[in-house]
Amino acid sequence: MKIPLLPVALIVCWLLAGASAKSEMLSVYVGNEPGALNDFETWFGRQADGVQLHTGYRGWSDYTGSVGWLQGVYAAVDRTKFWSIPLIPGASLNGSDPGGTLAAAAGSSNSAYTTAWTTIANTLATGQPTGKIYIRTGWEFNADWFPWAATNGKAADYVTAYRNFVTTFRSVSDRFVFEWCPNIGNQGMNPAEAYPGNEYVDVIGMDFYYDVTWDSTDRNGLDAWNYKVSEEYGLQWVVDFAAEHGKPVAYSEWGVNNPDGTAYMEAFADWLKNSPVEVLYQNYWNSNAAFAGMLSNDQYPLLSEAYLEAFNQIPEPSTTILLTLGGLILFPLLRARQAPIFAKRQSKQQRN
Numbered sequence: 001m002k003i004p005l006l007p008v009a010l011i012v013c014w015l016l017a018g019a020s021a022k023s024e025m026l027s028v029y030v031g032n033e034p035g036a037l038n039d040f041e042t043w044f045g046r047q048a049d050g051v052q053l054h055t056g057y058r059g060w061s062d063y064t065g066s067v068g069w070l071q072g073v074y075a076a077v078d079r080t081k082f083w084s085i086p087l088i089p090g091a092s093l094n095g096s097d098p099g100g101t102l103a104a105a106a107g108s109s110n111s112a113y114t115t116a117w118t119t120i121a122n123t124l125a126t127g128q129p130t131g132k133i134y135i136r137t138g139w140e141f142n143a144d145w146f147p148w149a150a151t152n153g154k155a156a157d158y159v160t161a162y163r164n165f166v167t168t169f170r171s172v173s174d175r176f177v178f179e180w181c182p183n184i185g186n187q188g189m190n191p192a193e194a195y196p197g198n199e200y201v202d203v204i205g206m207d208f209y210y211d212v213t214w215d216s217t218d219r220n221g222l223d224a225w226n227y228k229v230s231e232e233y234g235l236q237w238v239v240d241f242a243a244e245h246g247k248p249v250a251y252s253e254w255g256v257n258n259p260d261g262t263a264y265m266e267a268f269a270d271w272l273k274n275s276p277v278e279v280l281y282q283n284y285w286n287s288n289a290a291f292a293g294m295l296s297n298d299q300y301p302l303l304s305e306a307y308l309e310a311f312n313q314i315p316e317p318s319t320t321i322l323l324t325l326g327g328l329i330l331f332p333l334l335r336a337r338q339a340p341i342f343a344k345r346q347s348k349q350q351r352n
Contacts, residue, residue: 023272023279024272024279024280024281024282025049025050025080025280025281025282026048026049026050026281026282026284026311027048027049027050027051027052027080027082027281027282027283027284028040028048028050028051028052028283028284028286029051029052029054029253029283029284029285029286029287030051030286030287031287031289032053032070032073033073034073034074034076034077036286036287037051037077037079039296040286040296043296044296044308044312045308045312046312047079048079049079049080049281050079050080050081050082050281050283051074051077051079051080051081051082052082052084052252052253052283053070053074053081053082053083053084054084055067055070055083055084055085055086055120056086057086057088057089057090057099057147058089058090058091058092058093058097058099059089059090059091059092059093059096059097059099060089060097060099060100060112060116061092061097062089062092063086063088063089063099063116063120064116064119064120067085067120067123067124068123068127071123071124071127072127075127080134080281081128081133081134082134082136082252082281082283083124083133083134083135083136084136084137084139084252085120085135085136085137086137086138086146086147086148087102087105087137087138087141087148087158087161087162087165088100088101088102088105088113088147088148088161089116089147090146090147091147099147100112100113100147101147102147102148102150102154102157102158102161103154103157105157105160105161105164105165106156106157106158106159106160106161106164110164113161113164113165114164114168117164117165117168117169118168118171118172120169121168121169121171121172121173121176122172124176125172125173125175125176131175132175132176132177133173133175133176133177134177134179134203135169135176135177135178135179136178136179136181136205136252137162137165137178137179138150138158138161138162138165138180138181139179139181139182139183139205139207139252139253140181140182140183140207141158141182141191141194142182142183142187142188142189142190142191142194142233143183143187143188144187144188148161150189150193150194151187151188151189152188155189155193155194158194159194159195159196159197162180162194162196162200163196163197163200166178166196166200167200177202177203178200178201178202178203179201179202179203179204179205179250179252180195180196180200180201180203180204180205181204181205181206181207181250181252182194182205182206182207182233182238183206183207183208184206184207184208184228184231184233184234184235184238185231185232185233185234186231186232186233187233190233191233191241192241195245198245198246198247201245201247202247202248203247203248203249203250203280204238204241204242204245204247204248204249204250205238205249205250205251205252206235206238206249206250206251206252207252207253207254208228208234208235208251208253208254209253209254209255209256209257209285209291209293210224210225210228210254210255210256210257210258210261210264211257211291212257212258215227215258217258217260217261219263220258220260220261220262220263220264221256221258221260221261221262221263221264221265221267222263222264222267224258224261224264225263225264225267225268226267229271235271239275239276239277242277243276243277247277248277248278248279248280249275249277249278249279249280250279250280250281250282250283251272251279251281251282251283252281252283253283253285254268254282254283254284254285255284255285255291255293256293256300256303257291257292257293257300258300258303259300259301259302259303260302260303261300261303261306262302262303262305262306265303265306265307265310266306266310268310269310269311284307295307
């Protein structure tokens, strides 16, 4: 049977163009309510690629028990899940449980930690029986606000505890993907001092926020952006560090609270497009918890519009057809079409 050439060629070109359209995953943090993710996606005009989930660390019970609880809350949400699993538990809110320490997690008599890590790993692997399971642990270690802080001479304990965590998880499943993630800037130490080594790290991330409390508001945030790039242990540093170690980079938490920070938003979009290293994902903090960066509620209208214009791109393949004497030649091209921002337009119409 003779197969028509044109339909087959068009299908092949469509598939090839779709494959070439692959870029970093767009993730979002919305808290512990799937409804908040739905609200974001309705506003955004399409589904996010992923969602960031943070489990608890206020005592040992919260440390292990919150994982299964949050997994159940998001069980029906078919998105890539980027888990932020604390490296060790901290003290409970009422102080009755002192939590753990880096020194103990790094020590040889750390059965309480390996037991907890095994429990968490089994919960995650059972809840997601196929595919990669993305784990970020011990994030922002180069600052002093989390129980797993590596500052004040604790870098060696952090490294060993991180390695123990990874080794324990890998004993449960080989599907875990581990991210090491400092906070931007000089927080009192060189983050490289607490790098666990390539064998224990799959992705190198960074958290960075544009906060008008201390960041420049000049030129719609462009001065602040340039500083984020060039500052000590800033965005250029993490790209260079990832390239040096042959790892993809992730922008694991980022947010903006400058209502006029449109140039900052545009500069980050360009940064992603021109990245010299692979970017696995970028995750926006669409929440007012801990940092007032929510965009989907339009509390910063100009900023919200800039985010939509910068990131609401759906790759769509197209073809240019050239006819020659030798036959039909198809060259797939890739173009991006702005997704319909139907929710935003609808809300504007309702206000009018």
